[in-house]
Amino acid sequence: MSTSVVVLGGGIAGLVAARELTRHGIAVTLMEAKERLGGRVHTTREGSLPIELGAEFVHGRDPALLKTIRQAGLSLRSVPDRHQLFLAGKLQSVKLWERIDQIISRVNLRKPDQSFARFVTGQSLKELDRRLALDFVEGFDAADARHASIHALLQAQRAAERMQGDRQYRIEEGYSALVNFLAREIEAKGGKLLKGAQARHLRWKPGQVEVSVRQGRRLETHRGAAAIFTLPIGVWKAGTVAIDPPLKAKEEAVHEFAFGNVMKLIFVFRARWWPSISRFVHAPDEPLPTWWTDSRGPVLTGWVGGPRADALLASSPVKLRRLGLEILGRIFSDRASVIGKHLIAAHHRNWACDPHIRGAYSYIPVNGMDLPAMLAAPVKDTLFFAGEALVNDAQTGTVFGALESGLRAAREVLRLKHDSST
Ligand SMILES: Cc1cc2nc3c(=O)[nH]c(=O)nc-3n(C[C@H](O)[C@H](O)[C@H](O)COP(=O)(O)OP(=O)(O)OC[C@H]3O[C@@H](n4cnc5c(N)ncnc54)[C@H](O)[C@@H]3O)c2cc1C
Numbered sequence: 001m002s003t004s005v006v007v008l009g010g011g012i013a014g015l016v017a018a019r020e021l022t023r024h025g026i027a028v029t030l031m032e033a034k035e036r037l038g039g040r041v042h043t044t045r046e047g048s049l050p051i052e053l054g055a056e057f058v059h060g061r062d063p064a065l066l067k068t069i070r071q072a073g074l075s076l077r078s079v080p081d082r083h084q085l086f087l088a089g090k091l092q093s094v095k096l097w098e099r100i101d102q103i104i105s106r107v108n109l110r111k112p113d114q115s116f117a118r119f120v121t122g123q124s125l126k127e128l129d130r131r132l133a134l135d136f137v138e139g140f141d142a143a144d145a146r147h148a149s150i151h152a153l154l155q156a157q158r159a160a161e162r163m164q165g166d167r168q169y170r171i172e173e174g175y176s177a178l179v180n181f182l183a184r185e186i187e188a189k190g191g192k193l194l195k196g197a198q199a200r201h202l203r204w205k206p207g208q209v210e211v212s213v214r215q216g217r218r219l220e221t222h223r224g225a226a227a228i229f230t231l232p233i234g235v236w237k238a239g240t241v242a243i244d245p246p247l248k249a250k251e252e253a254v255h256e257f258a259f260g261n262v263m264k265l266i267f268v269f270r271a272r273w274w275p276s277i278s279r280f281v282h283a284p285d286e287p288l289p290t291w292w293t294d295s296r297g298p299v300l301t302g303w304v305g306g307p308r309a310d311a312l313l314a315s316s317p318v319k320l321r322r323l324g325l326e327i328l329g330r331i332f333s334d335r336a337s338v339i340g341k342h343l344i345a346a347h348h349r350n351w352a353c354d355p356h357i358r359g360a361y362s363y364i365p366v367n368g369m370d371l372p373a374m375l376a377a378p379v380k381d382t383l384f385f386a387g388e389a390l391v392n393d394a395q396t397g398t399v400f401g402a403l404e405s406g407l408r409a410a411r412e413v414l415r416l417k418h419d420s421s422t
Pocket residue numbers: 008009010011012013014031032033034037038039040041053054055056057058059197198199200230231232235240241262264351356357359360361386387388389396397398399400402
């Protein structure tokens with residue numbers, strides 16, 4: 001094959017794929033619709049403090065992600081896995097993972113798949129455990145429990161155990177430092193990174209691709225021997241990029257795939273005013289039920305995922321800020337107006353309204369265990385696919401998954417080059 005590859009999408013999956021290819025001497029042109037790289041990894045700053053509008057945690061110890069962080073010379077700060085529950089006006093410690101794991105471990109893969117909501121209804125559980133489990137699936141997986149597959153949840157849990165998924169870290173310098181490192185590496189090897197370049201049309205035949213791209217007012221065409229497609233499931237579903245000839249089986253699979261929402265509200269205060277609490281506080285009765293601290297600075301972050309996040313997506317920044325302060329007032333028995341006096345800034349990013357993302361991340365619906373592999377399968381040695389949804393072991397919705405998928409797609413291309421030269 002001629003050695004030129006077009007990569008669609010400049011999130012972690014696309015950047016990692018482009019880096020791997022350029023390291024092996026392949027000419028790469030990566031096109032990213034936004035004016036910045038990183039996609040759902042987006043660190044902004046409040047003074048010198050990194051504020052993560054998208055991905056924040058390094059979940060577990062994925063070898064490829066840890067290696068890339070090491071190569072980038074970045075430091076990891078461990079996040080203690082300590083949780084408290086706020087119920088009936090009181091904060092109390094809770095072993096959250098153990099309780100959730102025990103429930104998910106009851107799933108029997110030999111029985112037919114069903115939704116998590118149905119599964120927990122059929123289990124004999126304390127009411128609180130049922131709520132925590134549902135909140136976990138909706139919050140952590142951005143899923144609607146009425147559609148989320150229990151087979152996928154069990155498989156993801158087992159895979160997480162293998163990679164010490166209960167350990168979590170933050171990148172001290174901010175997640176975007178990893179994006180900047182990948183971009184530097186690609187450009188140093190001659191790769192082209194086009195920003196503000198929205199792919200509109202992908203025409204292909206075996207061994208040849210042609211991508212029409214809108215960059216400002218210009219419409220350009222980029223050609224290559226192969227393309228790696230890494231656009232989010234939400235964008236794929238919307239059909240923003242026309243693929244010609246179309247990939248019928250993949251289109252059907254993408255429409256079945258589920259793509260959830262989250263709302264993440266980040267408060268930066270002048271100084272820490274709250275008493276000592278665990279890293280994570282769960283307040284299941286609140287519209288933003290999960291809150292966490294950040295040891296890098298006086299920050300409290302509120303989070304909700306799944307259908308409860310959908311309900312907040314239309315809220316204005318002022319309304320969200322008021323809501324967040326009221327919830328903190330209830331948790332810490334203080335008045336919202338008093339807490340508000342400590343506030344320097346409130347950040348949130350509505351990923352569902354972003355035309356280039358259209359949601360937060362994907363999850364596997366009932367009977368959908370085959371969907372990631374179906375979407376990831378290359379087409380005629382010419383079209384290759386990556387992204388957070390196209391992962392093994394149902395571990396959708398993570399940076400390490402996006403990274404592993406980008407590496408996998410690049411290696412598929414490299415294998416082809418190797419085969420054609422031997
Ligand atoms: C609020 C939030 C919090 C999260 N927290 C965590 C966390 O703590 N830990 C974790 O591991 N994961 C987390 N995630 C998930 C993680 O961010 C994603 O799984 C991962 O970053 C996805 O990478 P990707 O490359 O697959 O997709 P993306 O990052 O979405 O990259 C795809 C790129 O394609 C671009 N694009 C779209 N359309 C076009 C087009 N037509 N032409 C060209 N480019 C286009 C997009 O702009 C985007 O940059 C979080 C996600 C969100 C939204």
